[in-house]
Amino acid sequence: MNHNPFELLHSHLCRLEALIMEQISNAKAEPSATEVGGLALAQEITRLSKPRIYGLVSAREIPHYKRGNKLYFHREELLAWVTAGKRNVHQNVR
Incomplete structure:
Protein backbone atom coordinates (compact mmCIF):
# COMPACT_ATOMS: atom_id res chain seq x y z
CA MET A 1 0.00 0.00 0.00
CA ASN A 2 1.28 3.36 -0.99
CA HIS A 3 -0.08 5.95 1.49
CA ASN A 4 0.41 9.62 0.96
CA PRO A 5 2.26 10.90 4.06
CA PHE A 6 0.47 14.27 3.83
CA GLU A 7 -2.95 12.59 3.96
CA LEU A 8 -1.85 10.52 6.92
CA LEU A 9 -0.56 13.63 8.69
CA HIS A 10 -3.80 15.47 7.91
CA SER A 11 -5.94 12.67 9.39
CA HIS A 12 -3.83 12.59 12.56
CA LEU A 13 -4.12 16.36 12.94
CA CYS A 14 -7.90 16.21 12.49
CA ARG A 15 -8.22 13.57 15.22
CA LEU A 16 -5.95 15.56 17.51
CA GLU A 17 -7.97 18.73 16.92
CA ALA A 18 -11.21 16.88 17.73
CA LEU A 19 -9.75 15.57 20.99
CA ILE A 20 -8.53 19.03 22.00
CA MET A 21 -11.92 20.60 21.27
CA GLU A 22 -13.64 17.89 23.33
CA GLN A 23 -11.33 18.54 26.28
CA ILE A 24 -11.91 22.30 26.06
CA SER A 25 -15.69 21.88 26.02
CA ASN A 26 -15.54 19.52 29.02
CA ALA A 27 -13.34 21.95 30.96
CA LYS A 28 -15.76 24.83 30.36
CA ALA A 29 -18.77 22.77 31.44
CA GLU A 30 -17.36 21.98 34.89
CA PRO A 31 -17.05 24.91 37.30
CA SER A 32 -13.79 25.03 39.16
CA ALA A 33 -14.05 23.68 42.69
CA THR A 34 -11.36 26.09 43.84
CA GLU A 35 -13.08 29.14 42.40
CA VAL A 36 -12.38 32.23 44.48
CA GLY A 37 -14.59 35.28 44.27
CA GLY A 38 -15.76 38.33 46.07
CA LEU A 39 -19.06 39.45 47.48
CA ALA A 40 -20.88 38.69 44.21
CA LEU A 41 -19.91 35.01 44.48
CA ALA A 42 -21.12 34.89 48.09
CA GLU A 61 -20.15 32.97 60.96
CA ILE A 62 -19.43 32.54 57.25
CA PRO A 63 -16.15 31.19 55.81
CA HIS A 64 -14.17 34.03 54.26
CA TYR A 65 -10.70 35.45 53.69
CA LYS A 66 -9.63 39.05 54.03
CA ARG A 67 -6.64 40.70 52.37
CA GLY A 68 -6.46 44.38 53.12
CA ASN A 69 -9.91 45.85 52.52
CA LYS A 70 -11.10 43.02 50.27
CA LEU A 71 -13.19 39.98 51.12
CA TYR A 72 -12.71 36.68 49.31
CA PHE A 73 -14.84 33.56 49.36
CA HIS A 74 -14.21 30.02 48.07
CA ARG A 75 -17.14 28.45 46.21
CA GLU A 76 -16.53 25.02 47.76
CA GLU A 77 -16.44 26.40 51.32
CA LEU A 78 -19.61 28.44 50.81
CA LEU A 79 -21.46 25.42 49.42
CA ALA A 80 -20.33 23.34 52.41
CA TRP A 81 -21.44 26.12 54.77
CA VAL A 82 -24.88 26.33 53.16
CA THR A 83 -25.43 22.56 53.21
CA ALA A 84 -24.23 22.29 56.83
CA GLY A 85 -27.32 24.25 57.88
CA LYS A 86 -29.73 21.46 56.91
CA ARG A 87 -32.58 20.94 59.35
CA ASN A 88 -34.49 17.76 60.03
CA VAL A 89 -38.12 17.76 58.92
CA HIS A 90 -40.94 16.37 61.05
CA GLN A 91 -43.39 14.36 59.01
CA ASN A 92 -47.01 14.07 60.07
CA VAL A 93 -48.24 10.53 59.51
CA ARG A 94 -52.02 10.21 59.38
Whole structure:
Protein backbone atom coordinates (compact mmCIF):
# COMPACT_ATOMS: atom_id res chain seq x y z
CA MET A 1 0.00 0.00 0.00
CA ASN A 2 1.28 3.36 -0.99
CA HIS A 3 -0.08 5.95 1.49
CA ASN A 4 0.41 9.62 0.96
CA PRO A 5 2.26 10.90 4.06
CA PHE A 6 0.47 14.27 3.83
CA GLU A 7 -2.95 12.59 3.96
CA LEU A 8 -1.85 10.52 6.92
CA LEU A 9 -0.56 13.63 8.69
CA HIS A 10 -3.80 15.47 7.91
CA SER A 11 -5.94 12.67 9.39
CA HIS A 12 -3.83 12.59 12.56
CA LEU A 13 -4.12 16.36 12.94
CA CYS A 14 -7.90 16.21 12.49
CA ARG A 15 -8.22 13.57 15.22
CA LEU A 16 -5.95 15.56 17.51
CA GLU A 17 -7.97 18.73 16.92
CA ALA A 18 -11.21 16.88 17.73
CA LEU A 19 -9.75 15.57 20.99
CA ILE A 20 -8.53 19.03 22.00
CA MET A 21 -11.92 20.60 21.27
CA GLU A 22 -13.64 17.89 23.33
CA GLN A 23 -11.33 18.54 26.28
CA ILE A 24 -11.91 22.30 26.06
CA SER A 25 -15.69 21.88 26.02
CA ASN A 26 -15.54 19.52 29.02
CA ALA A 27 -13.34 21.95 30.96
CA LYS A 28 -15.76 24.83 30.36
CA ALA A 29 -18.77 22.77 31.44
CA GLU A 30 -17.36 21.98 34.89
CA PRO A 31 -17.05 24.91 37.30
CA SER A 32 -13.79 25.03 39.16
CA ALA A 33 -14.05 23.68 42.69
CA THR A 34 -11.36 26.09 43.84
CA GLU A 35 -13.08 29.14 42.40
CA VAL A 36 -12.38 32.23 44.48
CA GLY A 37 -14.59 35.28 44.27
CA GLY A 38 -15.76 38.33 46.07
CA LEU A 39 -19.06 39.45 47.48
CA ALA A 40 -20.88 38.69 44.21
CA LEU A 41 -19.91 35.01 44.48
CA ALA A 42 -21.12 34.89 48.09
CA GLN A 43 -24.41 36.50 47.07
CA GLU A 44 -24.86 34.09 44.17
CA ILE A 45 -24.35 31.00 46.32
CA THR A 46 -26.11 32.05 49.54
CA ARG A 47 -28.82 34.25 47.99
CA LEU A 48 -28.28 36.72 50.84
CA SER A 49 -28.06 40.51 50.64
CA LYS A 50 -24.79 42.42 50.92
CA PRO A 51 -25.56 43.78 54.41
CA ARG A 52 -26.45 40.28 55.65
CA ILE A 53 -23.20 38.83 54.27
CA TYR A 54 -21.19 41.67 55.85
CA GLY A 55 -22.94 40.93 59.16
CA LEU A 56 -22.07 37.23 58.93
CA VAL A 57 -18.45 38.13 58.11
CA SER A 58 -18.30 40.52 61.07
CA ALA A 59 -19.67 37.80 63.37
CA ARG A 60 -17.25 35.29 61.78
CA GLU A 61 -20.15 32.97 60.96
CA ILE A 62 -19.43 32.54 57.25
CA PRO A 63 -16.15 31.19 55.81
CA HIS A 64 -14.17 34.03 54.26
CA TYR A 65 -10.70 35.45 53.69
CA LYS A 66 -9.63 39.05 54.03
CA ARG A 67 -6.64 40.70 52.37
CA GLY A 68 -6.46 44.38 53.12
CA ASN A 69 -9.91 45.85 52.52
CA LYS A 70 -11.10 43.02 50.27
CA LEU A 71 -13.19 39.98 51.12
CA TYR A 72 -12.71 36.68 49.31
CA PHE A 73 -14.84 33.56 49.36
CA HIS A 74 -14.21 30.02 48.07
CA ARG A 75 -17.14 28.45 46.21
CA GLU A 76 -16.53 25.02 47.76
CA GLU A 77 -16.44 26.40 51.32
CA LEU A 78 -19.61 28.44 50.81
CA LEU A 79 -21.46 25.42 49.42
CA ALA A 80 -20.33 23.34 52.41
CA TRP A 81 -21.44 26.12 54.77
CA VAL A 82 -24.88 26.33 53.16
CA THR A 83 -25.43 22.56 53.21
CA ALA A 84 -24.23 22.29 56.83
CA GLY A 85 -27.32 24.25 57.88
CA LYS A 86 -29.73 21.46 56.91
CA ARG A 87 -32.58 20.94 59.35
CA ASN A 88 -34.49 17.76 60.03
CA VAL A 89 -38.12 17.76 58.92
CA HIS A 90 -40.94 16.37 61.05
CA GLN A 91 -43.39 14.36 59.01
CA ASN A 92 -47.01 14.07 60.07
CA VAL A 93 -48.24 10.53 59.51
CA ARG A 94 -52.02 10.21 59.38
